[in-house]
Amino acid sequence: TGSTRPQRLLRAVQKKATQGDPQSVIATIDDFCRHSEWAMNVGDEKGLILDSIVSEVNPSTALELGTYCGYSTVRIARLLPPGGRCITLEFNPAYAAVARQVIAWAGIQDKVQLVEGPSGDLIPQMKELFGVQTFDFVFLDHWKDRYLPDAKLLEECGLLREGTVLLADNVICPGTPEYLQYVRNSPRYESRYFKSHLEYTKVEDGLEKSVFLG
Ligand SMILES: O=C(NCCCOCn1ccc2cnccc21)c1cc(-c2ccc(F)cc2)cc(O)c1O
Numbered sequence: 001t002g003s004t005r006p007q008r009l010l011r012a013v014q015k016k017a018t019q020g021d022p023q024s025v026i027a028t029i030d031d032f033c034r035h036s037e038w039a040m041n042v043g044d045e046k047g048l049i050l051d052s053i054v055s056e057v058n059p060s061t062a063l064e065l066g067t068y069c070g071y072s073t074v075r076i077a078r079l080l081p082p083g084g085r086c087i088t089l090e091f092n093p094a095y096a097a098v099a100r101q102v103i104a105w106a107g108i109q110d111k112v113q114l115v116e117g118p119s120g121d122l123i124p125q126m127k128e129l130f131g132v133q134t135f136d137f138v139f140l141d142h143w144k145d146r147y148l149p150d151a152k153l154l155e156e157c158g159l160l161r162e163g164t165v166l167l168a169d170n171v172i173c174p175g176t177p178e179y180l181q182y183v184r185n186s187p188r189y190e191s192r193y194f195k196s197h198l199e200y201t202k203v204e205d206g207l208e209k210s211v212f213l214g
């Protein structure tokens with residue numbers, strides 16, 4: 001019964017990162033994934049694009065679909081304005097357990113609500129469970145075939161407002177063709193592609209930023 005990759009990533013954070021310092025947690029994970037074991041964090045290159053868009057939106061309420069080890073949760077939450085919060089959904093309890101400890105090590109747990117379960121069940125409960133009216137920012141980074149149904153579900157549940165920004169990871173690799181086709185052709189979105197690379201590799205990937213027009 002050895003350790004898992006997320007557990008080894010957490011061990012590296014607790015050994016090398018400064019407690020309460022989100023930037024050192026981010027740097028430690030990037031170093032671990034680049035030099036020890038690849039892992040499916042959004043990474044440093046796409047992370048800078050994520051940072052710039054989160055800073056531009058300056059969200060009071062952010063939603064992340066796909067926590068994994070909490071790397072992008074920390075990137076988002078460290079940039080939130082005072083009183084801002086990030087709700088992050090994770091399907092895999094083992095990933096969620098690691099993410100809670102990574103988020104706590106970074107010292108930004110007060111800005112984050114990590115919820116375990118499938119997005120299809122949890123999104124319709126956002127208003128009643130968390131008192132959410134609408135989201136200012138949504139980061140899609142979960143099952144790639146759930147991006148489109150969940151974007152539509154967010155619309156149907158009235159969780160998007162005029163100007164809400166959806167940012168989708170992995171639109172090239174592994175790829176989300178149906179989602180891309182939808183946001184790029186729907187009159188209800190203004191969409192733009194940010195070319196980059198799959199985390200810690202030279203393989204092409206990118207982020208799609210889509211503004212909901214109401
Ligand atoms: O698969 C990926 N992410 C998703 C994880 C499961 O998410 C499941 N999940 C998380 C909340 C949640 C809520 N409801 C349902 C499912 C829900 C993912 C994969 C790769 C990748 C690229 C190339 C490869 F050769 C191998 C892997 C890269 C990425 O950046 C990714 O994000």
Ligand SMILES: [Mg+2]
Pocket residue numbers: 040041042141169170
């Ligand atoms: Mg991803």
